Amino acid sequence: MTANTSKGIQYPQSTDHTRLWEHYQNLATTADGIIIGNKDVQVFTSNGTWTRPAGAILVDVQVQAGGGGSGGCAATISGQASCAPGGGGGEYARGIFLPATTGASVAVTVGTGGAGGAAGANTGVTGGVSSFGALITCNGGVGAQGGTATSTAVSLGAGNGGTGGTGGDIHINGGDGGNGQVLSATPLKFNSGGNAHLASTTRASGISSTTTGGFAGYPYGGGGSGPSNGASQSAVVGSAGAGGVVIVTTYTA
Template sequence: MGIVVGQPIVASDFIDESEKDPTPANDEGRVPKLESTGKLSKEFLPPTADIQIFTASGTWTKPSTGTMALIKVWGGGGSGGAASWANRSAASGGAGGEYRVSLIPLYKLAATETVTVGLGGPAASSMSLNNTANGNVGGASSFGSHVTANGGNGGLGAGNSSGTVTANAAAGGVGGSNANIAFENVNGVSSSSASTSGTTPQASSGGDGGGVPGAEGGDGGAGVTAAGTLATGVAGSTPGGGGGGAAAGFVGAQAISGAGANGRVEIIVF
């Protein structure tokens, strides 16, 4: 296909896929490519690719073969806010953790690298009748000093009112860092605001980890509604989903928020 004036330029304008060797003896001519899902194209990965996935902090050891490392990092999700013990109170969900991807030449990495997996923000609970509680921030995840993805913020609580109250949204994780070739930087999704109106408090859902479809981030915990009852927030899913906010529809008990999900680190060497 040739270049058409006024039309978007695509890779096929410059690369004739039919000319490449379908079974190359080495990595010559290979071009890294992400699928629409955000995953590295399987046709690019050789069968000998070394894939290490960390769901908890640890130490990565460099494999003996390979030339490039694709580093994928998700920050932890923030937890939702907790509703107060007062009538008609609600809280917003926590925000999703950030997602970052870098492509780094293997020779630039040490024999071992420290991997930190950020924890999701713990569930929040109100400690007295008239107080709400904000959610907790998710932890940052990192691969050595090369790639860092920050966690999402905690949700906000609002309540102790017989009228209409709004709990503002929590902001998604931002501001991490990449080394070398930055493939993708995606902020965590912010949660939506929560509200109380009449006798039915409505807590908001948590934000998704990694921001957009294709970033492979976990989903935020779903929002809940409380009409004359308590509604505990729903936890976010891994990696990096924010926890849902809590809602309380009567006096005398507390509604606990959903916890944020832990982050994750993946290293693919080829």
């Protein structure tokens, strides 16, 4: 007679008179079913369904939410400037699960990047939530407020990084965007887009006394940087954040 360990490896008992080579064969066969020998990687950049591969042993899930859009900039007249803040980066999480926990399939949601604010002092859109079923949820970076036209010093707060998600083994907040600042009718260039765990910071708008557009957030989950205006310029649209991603690596027998 044989018995099994708690992890499924078969071994002989004292009353078992099977030949020794058969014991070794059973041991090798059952061990093969619980030792990692391969992996399956599925990358989702849009909504979909993850299907568990055959022979799954461990499921490693990374979830990145979308980045927030920057604000737009108001039109200016002589002696004015405007500088919109950058959007925040999306939240990231990671969790490792047993196949019994995930089940045979899981609905995957990938957060889109938040749109930039419309031309004028308009707020950018917050990045979308990304999730792996109910097991992990991450929140998008916050869209930044718009840049108002002013002839005096002003500092406008940027979009906060995504935070407050649930599930998984670790969560990393998205980075905050850079502030939109004007000093004596001159826009200052600190309005970078917030970083995410899977994306670098997007640089601030370039140096110019006229109009400078922001830059879209970097994949995956980076916030968009803000535009700026010097004197006597038209309103400017904000920059979009980058969409998120869900990466599922299944280690199989």
